[in-house]
Amino acid sequence: MLTPRFELDQDDEFVYLKIHISNIRFSAAAIEMVINDNVFVFSLPPYYLRLRFPKSLIENEDATSKFDSKEECINIRLPKLNKGENFPDLDLGAKLLARLNEPSNTSNDPRIKEKPTSLIQEVDVSNGIINDNENAKQGSTQFSQLAQEALDYDWEIPQVMPPPLTDLKAGVKYGFDNQYSEYLTPSVANGNDINELSDPDHLQPDDRIMERLIKENIKFDMEYYANDYITARYLSDENDGIKSALQFICPYAKLFHENESKSNVKIEFSQKEQDLMNDLPRKSYLIDDPRPLYYTVLCILFSYSYEARSFQGETTIESAWTIGKLSPQISCLDSQLIQSNNQTEKNMIRIIILTMSRRALDYPLYRHYDLIKKTWMDVYWILRCGKRAVLKELLAARELFRKHDIYYVYCKILMDDLCAWVLRDDGCNDIVLRNLAHASRKALEKVTKNDIVFEKIIRDEAASNSDEAGEAEEEEFSFLNLIDVEDLADEAYLASQD
Template sequence: MLTPRFELDQNDEFVYIKIHIPNIRFSAAAIEMVINDNVFVFSLPPYYLRLRFPKSLIENEDATSEFDSKEGCIKIRIPKLNRCEYFPDLDLGAKLLARLNEPLNNSSDQRIKEKPTSLIQELEVSNELVNNFENVQPGSSQYSQLAQEALDYDWEIPQKMPPQLTDLQAAVKYGFDNQYSEYLTPSVANGNDINELSDPDHLQPDDRIMERLIKENIKFDMEYYANDYITAKYLSEESDGIKGALQYICPYAKLFQESESKSNVKVEFSQKEQDLMNDLPRKSYLIDDPRPLYYTVLCMLFAYSYEARSFQGETTIESAWTIGKLTPQISCLDSQLIQSNNETEKNMIRIILLTMFRRALDYPLYRHYDMIKKTWMDVYWILRCGKRAVLKVLLAARELFRKHVIYYVYCKILLDDLCSWVLRDDGCNDIVLRNLAHASRKELEKVTKSDIVFEKIIKDEAAANTDEAGEIEEEEEEQFSFLNLIDVEELSDEAYLASQS
């Protein structure tokens, strides 16, 4: 059976469903429609649609349906059981598609659905308290355990002993919640130049991190950074690109600031975005520790926002490559971000900020410190707009990969599931996103240019040796050195001022 494309709308009395069935001849007698409390079922072979609404409907003489031959769709009107009752998230049609074994009873007090024939139990959590979080005081009787856990979310690195592996080949997993393996080797063979790992399907997590750090150090180009720094600071006529990027205003910043309700920012989805949501995987996720998923969301938001700021809201043919290179969970399959035995840093948010600072100074077209800080503020505004804004950005990023003949593999191992998890009521949490926004902004204020360090090999040509014939020959000496952005900028200023004088 095929799931048809559909659109939803509402007013105070009715819910309107528009089901598109183009290029099919049918008899009205073949159509079956059933309304059972909050469940609507439509059947017209080969099409089948089942929607589970957040509120109850009623089937009476006011319910109507008609076929519009010009639009190639069936328009259905269903009365609401309670007049003037608002049905939330009707523009997120994928949330209404009933899933296999999903219980019909949505009452908030039924926390655990018992399934005697299954060894797995799914927990159902009501989002009503989450949506009204701003009006609920911590510690009150209405404050749910989920909301309290989200409010007190701990971003410190968990102290865990590395697992004892017996079969190294079988133990290597990556992608969404480390659920995938053996996807990258064929992609790399076909020319996947986003990948930075020597053997992506067999490297352990700590080895991925080591390769990533080495590549970041090698890739950093002092002259490239110095050129962008001098261009933006001194050469006003030649810095239109960087100046435009620095002056760009994130639409989500404006949206949040103009919103009447800061806890419920109105984010609308286009019909194309709704169709993309309908194509997402429809499955439940049993996540032991969701923090790595939030880290991935944070990195993806930064990567997409940096590319959008670089081209003032537009994307290019190279956007998928740039976003993939910036995101360590994609280019290096690194969802861990710090090695198991590393005890120097304790806060994961700071580690993410420093990692993305380094990568943004390695790969994009523009590599400018102030532009990176502005992009992190763009991420802050997206997070403050809530999970609908996060989903909108992730869908836009996913579409860039989905259309690519090689990079689509990252949709299969990460982006499809990530978007689906953000969409689900029992997945991504608005309160955690708000907590993450404040935590990242707080850490951003602590980051300085001296914190952005690259390990480089500096060649010294001043050394000289005497050969067997007694002649002096020049020889390069290699010295291992640590460079931060302050060092590079001071050298750049000196060189530029000397050239002008």
């Protein structure tokens, strides 16, 4: 059976459903429509649609349906049980398609590793185990508990002993909630240049972090950063790119300030975005610790926002590569972000800001500190606009990977599930996002240029001459922060002017 494309609207009395059917011979006798409390079922072979609305409908003489031959669609009017009642999230059709209490993982793919907790599946209502009335009674209590937990979210790094190492060549897990393995080796063989790991399917988490840090240090180009710094400071009129990027105004900042209710910003989805949501996995997720997922959301929002700001809200054919390179969860399969034995930093949000700032100075077209800070403020406004804004941005980022013939693998291991988790009512939490927005802004205020440090090999002139003479070369490692590089750039530029 095929799930048809559909659109929803409402007024005080009715829900209006438009179901698109094409390339079939319409027969009114073959249509079956059933309203059962909040569930609506439509069947017209080969199409089948079941929608579970957030509130109750009623089947009476006001329910109508009409076939529109020009648009090849059926327009259906569904009466509300309680007139004047508002049905929320009708533009999120994927939420209405989900079965009640779906199992967390229905895939037979052996590369998808189920966690031990996923062996416990939710039982369908038809089995008589779960009772809707009992759920309704517990709903308000559970919501207040979840809200309080969200407000009390602790972003400090948990103190956890690293697991014992067994076989170093054993398959390791990565991706969404560490549920996938053995996806990257074929992708790398086909030319996946986003990947930065030497052996992505076998490296342990701490080893991934070590390789990531080494690559970040190697990739940092002092001359590249100094050039962008000098251009923006002294020659801004001659470089429209950086100047335009710094002057770009995030649409979510404007939207947040124009909205009357700061806790419920109105975000609308296009028909294309609704179709993309309908293609997301329809399953529930049993997450032991959701914090790494919020860290991933934060990193991908920064990566996408940096690319969008760099090109004034647009994307390019290289956007998927840039977003993938900026996100450690994608390029290095690193959702941990800090090694198990590292006790230097205590706050995970600060670690994320430093990590993403370092990577933003390594890979994108424009590498400028002020551009980084403005991008973090863009992320702040997106988070303040709530999960609908977050979902909209994640869908846009996912689409860049989905359309690529090699990078689509990152949709399979991360982006599909991440978008589906944000979409679900029992997944991403609006209060946690608001908490995360304030925590990231507070951490950003404490980060300075001195905190962004790269380890580089410094060779003096004498060492270079001795190397030319055939003598052993001596290498000296030095730690450089952005202040050091900018001071050198200022001296070189002023000297050239004199």
